[in-house]
Amino acid sequence: MKAYELLYIIRPDTDDEAIAATVDKYSDVVINNGGADVVVDKWGKRRLAYEIDDLREGFYILMNFNGEGRTAQEVERVMKISDNVVRFLTTKKEE
Numbered sequence: 439m440k441a442y443e444l445l446y447i448i449r450p451d452t453d454d455e456a457i458a459a460t461v462d463k464y465s466d467v468v469i470n471n472g473g474a475d476v477v478v479d480k481w482g483k484r485r486l487a488y489e490i491d492d493l494r495e496g497f498y499i500l501m502n503f504n505g506e507g508r509t510a511q512e513v514e515r516v517m518k519i520s521d522n523v524v525r526f527l528t529t530k531k532e533e
Contacts, residue, residue, distance in 0.1 A: 440505070441533070442528055444464075449522055450497060460522050461478055461480070464501065464516070467513050468501070472508070472509050474505065475504045476502075479502075480498075482497065483498075493524060514526065
């Protein structure tokens with residue numbers, strides 16, 4: 439299993455309960471697709487470097503997990519069809 443780091447930005451107009459549900463949803467997707475050691479770090483609301491869809495802020499979430507390539511691909515697939523996620527970036531961490 440390889441170590442991955444996933445940073446994603448949730449829309450700033452999302453309430454706290456919906457943010458918690460979104461974080462739990464993506465953590466469950468990782469676990470259900472063979473991932474392990476999920477660690478979530480909520481960075482909070484921050485200003486974006488540039489406007490995305492007329493948004494100037496976003497709620498940043500950093501998730502570290504271990505898994506296979508298909509695990510990361512499935513999380514990205516689910517994020518692409520989500521309305522809450524503005525942007526995401528998955529990177530494979532060096533050993």
